[in-house]
Amino acid sequence: MNVALASRRTLVVNADMQPLSWAPLSVWSWQDALVAVVQERVIQVKAYEDVFVHSASQIFEVPAVVALKSYKKRRGAAFTRYNLFLRDGFRCQYCGGRFSSKELTFDHVVPRSKGGRSEWSNIVASCAADNLRKSDKTPEEAGLKLIRKPFEPSPFELDQVARKLPFALGDLHETWLDFLYWDSELDRS
Numbered sequence: 161m162n163v164a165l166a167s168r169r170t171l172v173v174n175a176d177m178q179p180l181s182w183a184p185l186s187v188w189s190w191q192d193a194l195v196a197v198v199q200e201r202v203i204q205v206k207a208y209e210d211v212f213v214h215s216a217s218q219i220f221e222v223p224a225v226v227a228l229k230s231y232k233k234r235r236g237a238a239f240t241r242y243n244l245f246l247r248d249g250f251r252c253q254y255c256g257g258r259f260s261s262k263e264l265t266f267d268h269v270v271p272r273s274k275g276g277r278s279e280w281s282n283i284v285a286s287c288a289a290d291n292l293r294k295s296d297k298t299p300e301e302a303g304l305k306l307i308r309k310p311f312e313p314s315p316f317e318l319d320q321v322a323r324k325l326p327f328a329l330g331d332l333h334e335t336w337l338d339f340l341y342w343d344s345e346l347d348r349s
């Protein structure tokens with residue numbers, strides 16, 4: 161396979177032309193996308209202009225963006241490490257500092273030893289220093305204050321955060337940018 165092709169992926173948008181998900185960004189391998197286009201399960205919205213795939217008898221375009229034929233409703237946000245950091249904007253919820261996912265850790269607001277549960281409403285992103293300071297205490301006991309009460313985010317709320325944190329979206333091919341930013345431009349007016 162040629163090098164240019166190997167790194168290509170296909171952005172998947174919902175029937176409303178918005179990414180199926182922002183966090184993480186909905187992408188397929190171009191192979192999966194091409195098969196789905198040929199089988200008419202999705203619509204090819206945009207193809208890469210500089211790469212093609214040859215079979216024995218045919219030349220195929222490589223899909224850059226494909227759209228689902230019917231609108232897919234979103235399910236609730238998965239309770240994952242990434243989504244939790246995303247909800248908190250990669251900020252320690254005690255000092256407010258911005259950290260990379262490697263530098264952040266979790267904190268149980270009500271410690272597990274005091275019956276605190278591992279759920280959206282009791283876990284926040286925390287920097288290592290504040291996590292150490294807080295240890296097995298409640299925020300009050302540790303002299304720390306939460307900058308925001310933790311909550312269960314909707315997929316839509318996570319999308320809103322991810323769109324403002326380009327680093328959270330990973331590598332973006334320029335072909336996708338029309339689909340990723342056009343309505344955030346409108347938000348500003």
Ligand SMILES: [Zn+2]
Nearest residue numbers: 252255287290
């Ligand atoms: Zn901190």
